[in-house]
Amino acid sequence: MISRVPLRDAASDCVVMARRGLIESVRKPALLVFTFIEPVILIVIFRYAFGGAIKVPNGDYANFLMPGILVLTAVFGAIVTGIGLSEDLSKGIVDRLRSLPIARSAVLVGRTLSDLARNAGNVIIIFVVGFLVGFDPNQPITRILAAVLLLLAFAYVFSWISATVGLLVRDPETAQGAGFVWVFPLTFISSAFVPTNTMPPVVKAIADVNPITLCVDAVRALTIGGAATGPVLGTLAWLAGLSLVFIPFAVARYRALQ
Amino acid sequence: MTRDSAIEVEALHKRFGEVVALDGLDLIAPEGQVLALLGPNGAGKTTLVRALATLLVPDAGRARVLGIDVVADPLGVRREIGLAGQFAAVDEILTGRENLEMVGMLYHLGRAESARRAREVLERFELTDAADRRTSTYSGGMRRRLDLAATLVGQPRVLFLDEPTTGLDPRGRAQLWDMIRELRREGTTILLTTQYLEEADQLAQLIAVIDQGRIVAEGTAGELKERVGRDRLIVRLADAGRMEDATVALSALADDGPLDAPGECGLSLPMSGPDLPAEVVRALDRARLGIVGLEVRSPTLDDVFFALIGRHVEPEAEQPQEVAA
Numbered sequence: 001m002i003s004r005v006p007l008r009d010a011a012s013d014c015v016v017m018a019r020r021g022l023i024e025s026v027r028k029p030a031l032l033v034f035t036f037i038e039p040v041i042l043i044v045i046f047r048y049a050f051g052g053a054i055k056v057p058n059g060d061y062a063n064f065l066m067p068g069i070l071v072l073t074a075v076f077g078a079i080v081t082g083i084g085l086s087e088d089l090s091k092g093i094v095d096r097l098r099s100l101p102i103a104r105s106a107v108l109v110g111r112t113l114s115d116l117a118r119n120a121g122n123v124i125i126i127f128v129v130g131f132l133v134g135f136d137p138n139q140p141i142t143r144i145l146a147a148v149l150l151l152l153a154f155a156y157v158f159s160w161i162s163a164t165v166g167l168l169v170r171d172p173e174t175a176q177g178a179g180f181v182w183v184f185p186l187t188f189i190s191s192a193f194v195p196t197n198t199m200p201p202v203v204k205a206i207a208d209v210n211p212i213t214l215c216v217d218a219v220r221a222l223t224i225g226g227a228a229t230g231p232v233l234g235t236l237a238w239l240a241g242l243s244l245v246f247i248p249f250a251v252a253r254y255r256a257l258q
Numbered sequence: 259m260t261r262d263s264a265i266e267v268e269a270l271h272k273r274f275g276e277v278v279a280l281d282g283l284d285l286i287a288p289e290g291q292v293l294a295l296l297g298p299n300g301a302g303k304t305t306l307v308r309a310l311a312t313l314l315v316p317d318a319g320r321a322r323v324l325g326i327d328v329v330a331d332p333l334g335v336r337r338e339i340g341l342a343g344q345f346a347a348v349d350e351i352l353t354g355r356e357n358l359e360m361v362g363m364l365y366h367l368g369r370a371e372s373a374r375r376a377r378e379v380l381e382r383f384e385l386t387d388a389a390d391r392r393t394s395t396y397s398g399g400m401r402r403r404l405d406l407a408a409t410l411v412g413q414p415r416v417l418f419l420d421e422p423t424t425g426l427d428p429r430g431r432a433q434l435w436d437m438i439r440e441l442r443r444e445g446t447t448i449l450l451t452t453q454y455l456e457e458a459d460q461l462a463q464l465i466a467v468i469d470q471g472r473i474v475a476e477g478t479a480g481e482l483k484e485r486v487g488r489d490r491l492i493v494r495l496a497d498a499g500r501m502e503d504a505t506v507a508l509s510a511l512a513d514d515g516p517l518d519a520p521g522e523c524g525l526s527l528p529m530s531g532p533d534l535p536a537e538v539v540r541a542l543d544r545a546r547l548g549i550v551g552l553e554v555r556s557p558t559l560d561d562v563f564f565a566l567i568g569r570h571v572e573p574e575a576e577q578p579q580e581v582a583a
Contacts, residue, residue, distance in 0.1 A: 003333040012363070016363045023351065027351050092345045095308075097364070099311045100412070101336040106364075258274075
């Protein structure tokens, strides 16, 4: 007879693992630096150092910049998922967890959920920082809430990409490095800091289909106005596609651990 | 159906690329005893433990823990076992108590029972005072104790300990040994791996010697030692010029007479009993011969291997036991 984890226990396992992840977020100052200070530094650099030289469609760079920073906050927050997971792998904690009678999904689900909660906190804090530097969303509250939900969905799906990277490299330093290898070009070849229409055609073509561009454009439209439907649907399509690839891939990698 | 073996392994194979880690390994561990898996680095000890703890899937062969197949029903096995790996798997960001309560919750014991078990094992492993400190502040020995404590939260019937004392100081090792003995008295079946014959001898009723993914010898410590030779007492003399006098003075204490200790100014006698060191000191004192050192030297893993398979293994850190001179 093959034993199974009852659904109630499986749910409890996920909660226990998510709780542990939250404690970790609170107690690790390095995580806060990484996921909170980093976007703040980018705000300062782009708002005050580069901003004056960047021409944006309606002239207000703070309003243009902040949706980009919010998406980056979500993506940086997601990198932490892979770092934490690879740390647990390298320290033998995943071995301990795999030797316990828990739901196999609990380790990944718990960690991505606690990272989602942390990312929600980060997004809200960065919103507030945005107000301080002149971000002035003029859209109805329902649209702004929709922007926040979209950011969280984005962060959650990217957590799974990051989890896959963490499971592949199995070492926290490499996971951090590997995180930036894909995040860095993805964020700069996008509409996060500058409009894409000044880019050379090939780069512009890449930037325009980049999920970060679509999400930034969607958040921009939902907060400071503009046509939201196109970029929102584009973002959701990306998120659906990425989930279909990376969630099963991460789960399969986890199951194949030896 | 009756079953008196806690662990049954038949023709287990596992390879990692080119490396054959388990090469048709067979093993049976009776319930309620300590079985030591003795072997050098790379012999396959950790691979076997990981296969039994359902952390890896063997390529071929069968393994059952309490009659449950590790491949067919890994979750069933996990409900019965505890695993302490080679590196203490404690979460440094959590306190000792939080680590244990988390494990309790993952055994689905509920909040109150998890807290109660955590308190119990903290007490038992003398960690109560440190319970609410983050484990990043713990010493190596405390981490090992917490790691072992965590395996006991679920009250497993079978315990796997992979090199439980590696890296511990002598006091930490002695403490851990006591805890392992106590667990055995309570009826837990324990499979532990070690590189030290002495450790296997101290803890295990049965020793299986593993080499290149196979069991090459099995038996009680006494049976294996008989094939290897006994401990020897090394006597270091103050005056190298009086070796012959010393040989005469000690001739009555060894059946075949004392031998010259290789590479040292001294003699070597088979350790015939606990009174031997005192008798040696008295005999040499009567002959007015000075001693600078007495040492009991156990057969090392290398001696065991050499005796069993005629091949030397990489030298491991020695564990000499000095007797006050």
